[in-house]
Amino acid sequence: MDSKQLLTVSEVARRSGYAASALRYYEREGLITATRTGGGQRRFERGVLRRLAFIRAARNVGLSLEEIRVELAELPELRTPTRADWGRISRNWRQRLDEQIDALQALRDGLQSCIGCGCLSLRSCAMSNPGDVMAAGGDQAGAAFLPPLLRRAPEGGGR
Numbered sequence: 001m002d003s004k005q006l007l008t009v010s011e012v013a014r015r016s017g018y019a020a021s022a023l024r025y026y027e028r029e030g031l032i033t034a035t036r037t038g039g040g041q042r043r044f045e046r047g048v049l050r051r052l053a054f055i056r057a058a059r060n061v062g063l064s065l066e067e068i069r070v071e072l073a074e075l076p077e078l079r080t081p082t083r084a085d086w087g088r089i090s091r092n093w094r095q096r097l098d099e100q101i102d103a104l105q106a107l108r109d110g111l112q113s114c115i116g117c118g119c120l121s122l123r124s125c126a127m128s129n130p131g132d133v134m135a136a137g138g139d140q141a142g143a144a145f146l147p148p149l150l151r152r153a154p155e156g157g158g159r
Contacts, residue, residue: 006035006043016052023052029065031055031072050081061093062100 013020026032027042032051034042051072058068071089075081 005046007046007048009034009042009044012044012048012052016049017056018052026052026055029069031065031069047081051075054086058093061096063093063096 007015009020009023012018012023016023018026023032023042023044027034032044032048032055034044034048037043054072055068058071063071074089075085
């Protein structure tokens, strides 16, 4: 590839909105690739911007880095991904988004009385969690009555 078409870390950071440290991290994780100049500086093909946009969208949908890695492995390495390529790997997102919508609606509808037993209302807990039976559960830390999708711990530091 013509070196004029390669982007520096700072160019990719500026255009993608990611910090340079995040770019290096994603490269270490195998989500994006870079070549090196004779002096060891990273250079990225323009297509990396599409991959980074995909990573941002996938993270916003709730995909883990491992799930993103699996999805990106489905994209062609030797050509620019097409609309059909992107459509194929994003089909599974619909179900995940529907589950997130359902979980968020359940949270919204329960917020006035309770937030999944965090405990905002002792009167409500007397009905939902009498005698604090959840304390004996042991295996359900945190807001155990929240939909499972909303109970999972966030991954990494917001990359």
